Amino acid sequence: MNDIYVIILLLVIISNLIYRYLRVLRKYLKELIHVSNRVSEGDFSVKLKNQYSGDLGRLSSNFNFMISKINTNIEQLEDRNMKLKSILKSISNGIVAIDNEQKILLINDVAKKLFENSDCVFEGQKIDSVINNEAMAKSIATLIPTRKNKKIQIKDGNDRYYKIKMDPVYLKNEKNVVIGSIINIEDITENVRLEKIRSDFVANVTHEIKTPLTSINGFVETLKNNDSIDVETRNRFLDIIEIESNRLRRLIDDILVLSFIENNENEKYDNVNLYSVFKEVYDITYNLAENKNIDYIYEFSSKDIELKANKDYIKQVLLNLIDNAIKYTPENGEVSVFVNQKKDEIKISVKDTGMGIPQSDIPRIFERFYRVDKARSKKIGGTGLGLAIVKHIIISMGADISVKSALNRGTEFTVTINQ
Secondary structure, three states, X not given: OHHHHHHHHHHHHHHHHHHHHHHHHHHHHHHHHHHHHHHHOOOOOOOOOOOOOHHHHHHHHHHHHHHHHHHHHHHHHHHHHHHHHHHHHHOOOEEEEEEOOOEEEEEOHHHHHHOOOOOOOOOOOEHHXXXXXXXXXXXXXXXXXXXXXXXXXXEOOOOOEEEEEEEEEEEOOEEEEEEEEEEEEEEOHHHHHHHHHHHHHHHHHHHHHHHHHHHHHHHHHHHHHOOOXXXXXXXXXXXXXXXXXXXXXXXXXXXXXXXXXXXXXXXXXXXXXXXXXHHHHHHHHHHHHHHOOOEEEEEEOOOOOEEEEOHHHHHHXXXXXXXXXXXXXXXXXXXXEEEEEEOOEEEEEEEEOOOOOOOOOHHHOOOOOOOOOHHHHXXXXXXOOHHHHHHHHHHHOOOEEEEEEEOOOEEEEEEEEEO
């Protein structure tokens, strides 16, 4: 009978222990479910209360460590992702990463703009479905299957030039396993334009220099091989040689000035008195106007107008504009120079009553070696670089120049400088 009581007592004790353990386990599972739900929602600040002993205690510690590790890894991934996006955003070229199925993994804003498709979710889409630039789409479609480092230059329908470079992405430590490609798109329109300008400039310079040199060499050869040439003819030949030599010198001087301005070699800025600089130009050009009986007038709203600039640049602008006005104005005409200052704006106007410029030619008159009337320009000694020099100086000053002209009525150049 006593044994039965003992057994019953043991069963009661065991049942009590099992009940308590089940309560602890149920509480633990409830807490585990709560914490795991919070973690699944992205909250990694929660932890299991590490107040258990034995296996539950070790499980709690491991679970808390796992949460902490996941949180750390996610923070690192987010940090790397943010840095990667910042790098992609700061790159001036269009960058696109695609996988082997030609689906976009990464793309920066420049590439989106170049694809001419702003209303689209790019990531996850096949690259050929998001490019609206036909020339670019065809070129990229040609490059992708090669899976090799390749680059091509294209021109699209809008007369813009692009350099497209394709680089395969290899699996780590596996040089033969390609897992995608990086596409680098660079807009080189400006480079192509500048290269064309340089090429045209060299061709024009060669032509402009060759003409007077050919003339000089021809007359020198004639003088050397003909001792019987009379004095009058000889002097006429020498006069032509002198004219062509001076033309060549002016051309070289203008080329050097233009190169000097473009390279920004002179950064000397002073307080320049406009009236004082103009008087220097006036003294140089007055005889030219007087020889053609041109009425040469000027008017300043104040003789104390000053601006922070390079004095030589200002003098060059005034000299070129006034010299052109006098050269292209017939006898008994008029050349006027007006300088006005209103608040922080200075306007310099050079007006003539000359031959004028056709409206179709006005957009091009600042191009190097462009002449409205080539025959007349060469006759009066123009190099074709005067207005190009003016334009470059104006740009370097952050100023603006405008032109108004009418055939046989005259031309007016207006320089606007904001202080």
